[in-house]
Amino acid sequence: MKLRLKTRNDVWLFALAVSAAAALGSLGLRFLFLPPDLFLRTALPGTVVVLILAAPIAVVVGGRLRRAEGLTAQLEHALSHDPLTGLGTRARFHARVAALPPGPKVLAVADIDHFKAVNDRYGHPAGDSALWQVAQALRRNCRQGDVVARFGGEEFVILLQDVTPLQGYRAAARLCRRIREEPVVLDGQPVRITVSFGLAPLEGPDGIETAMRRADRALYRAKADGRDRACAYQPGVDDGPQPPAPAQPLPINRESNG
Numbered sequence: 001m002k003l004r005l006k007t008r009n010d011v012w013l014f015a016l017a018v019s020a021a022a023a024l025g026s027l028g029l030r031f032l033f034l035p036p037d038l039f040l041r042t043a044l045p046g047t048v049v050v051l052i053l054a055a056p057i058a059v060v061v062g063g064r065l066r067r068a069e070g071l072t073a074q075l076e077h078a079l080s081h082d083p084l085t086g087l088g089t090r091a092r093f094h095a096r097v098a099a100l101p102p103g104p105k106v107l108a109v110a111d112i113d114h115f116k117a118v119n120d121r122y123g124h125p126a127g128d129s130a131l132w133q134v135a136q137a138l139r140r141n142c143r144q145g146d147v148v149a150r151f152g153g154e155e156f157v158i159l160l161q162d163v164t165p166l167q168g169y170r171a172a173a174r175l176c177r178r179i180r181e182e183p184v185v186l187d188g189q190p191v192r193i194t195v196s197f198g199l200a201p202l203e204g205p206d207g208i209e210t211a212m213r214r215a216d217r218a219l220y221r222a223k224a225d226g227r228d229r230a231c232a233y234q235p236g237v238d239d240g241p242q243p244p245a246p247a248q249p250l251p252i253n254r255e256s257n258g
Contacts, residue, residue: 011062018058085135093149106168112154172197172230194228
C-alpha cells in the first residue's frame, strides 16, 4: 500500500500513528526483557522519553512525505495535461477512453479555422491566448463526463459519452455555434474565431484508431465545405480521395465594440 500524505491532517495522523507504534513497541520490549518490578518503575518515564523523541521526528518525516506527494502530483499533472490549455494530453485521453464503461460514444475532432491567419495577424502570443480561450469554451460547453483533450497545434479531440451519432452531431453543432457566438479577446479586441468538427462513432476502446481516422476524414470534408460546421462520417462519401480544402484564408471578423 502506498502511503500518500496530502493534507496537514494527514501529517498529524501519521505522526500520531508512528508515535503510538513507538510507544507500544517500547512497552512491549520492556515487558519481555525486564523484570516485572523494573518494568513497572520504568514503563511511564520510558514511554514519555520515546514519545518526546518519536513525535517530532514523525512530524518532520510526515511533512517531507507531504511535500514529496505534492511534487509527485504536480509532475503527474504536468505529464498528463497540456501546459498551455490545461486540457488532457493525447496519452491521458487514450488512458481515460480505455477506462470508460461500455456504452454508445461519439468521437469528435475539432480544428480551429484559419489559425495560421490568427498567428500572422496578431502574433504567436495572441495565438496562444486564442488556443486557451477556445479550449476553455470547449470544456465549459461539454458535459462533465465528456473527455476533452488537445492533440497538438490547433486540434482538439472530444469523446462524447452515452450519445447516439445524431446526438453527437447535434452536440458538435452546438459547440460550433457557441464558439462562433463567443469571440475571443486578442489585444483587447473581440475577434470571432470558428471551429470545424468531424465526428465518428466509437465502437469500444479498441476502435479508437478507426474512429479517429473516420473523424479526421469527416473534418476534412467540413473544411472543404466551407468550415465553421460539423460533419459526421459517412461511409463511401468520406472513404474515397479527399478534395483539397480551400487554400485562401477567409478574413478574420473583428467584432465591433458597440
